[in-house]
Amino acid sequence: MESRENEESIIQNLKDAGCNAETIENFMAALREGNQAHGLKQLAAYRRTLLDVIHQEQKYIDCLDYLVYQMQKSEKRSV
Template sequence: MGTENHDEAIIRNLVDAGCDGDTIAAFVEGIHEEKITEGLRLLAAHRRSLLDDLHKEQKRIDCLDYLVYKIEKSQKA
């Protein structure tokens, strides 16, 4: 696979993962400069951010589930 196709695949993956333009540019530049550790650090930071967002959304879902549970329980009483 050529470097251009390889870069396109990496960029497409990073876009699909929700990375912003600055993160993508820094990652691709780092890969070209063989700064793999720095690139992996960028990916880890983005992953942590996504996981934090996931936890926030899960808490919101839990709140809605609890509300539905309370309402359904009060109607059965």
């Protein structure tokens, strides 16, 4: 770890990314132990989790869009 200021910056970045306290502590512990590779694996796993959430939310949006499309299509036919 370079400096206290750098450590605080990393912690803030992790918070901004939505990491919980446990994830932050595990990541920082890996860095303090000089195991940056393990820390990067943790971040990659967290990133995959975030992407899974985004993809699920996108499916919900797609379903709503399809419903709106079908309703608008049906409305045009009845006019």
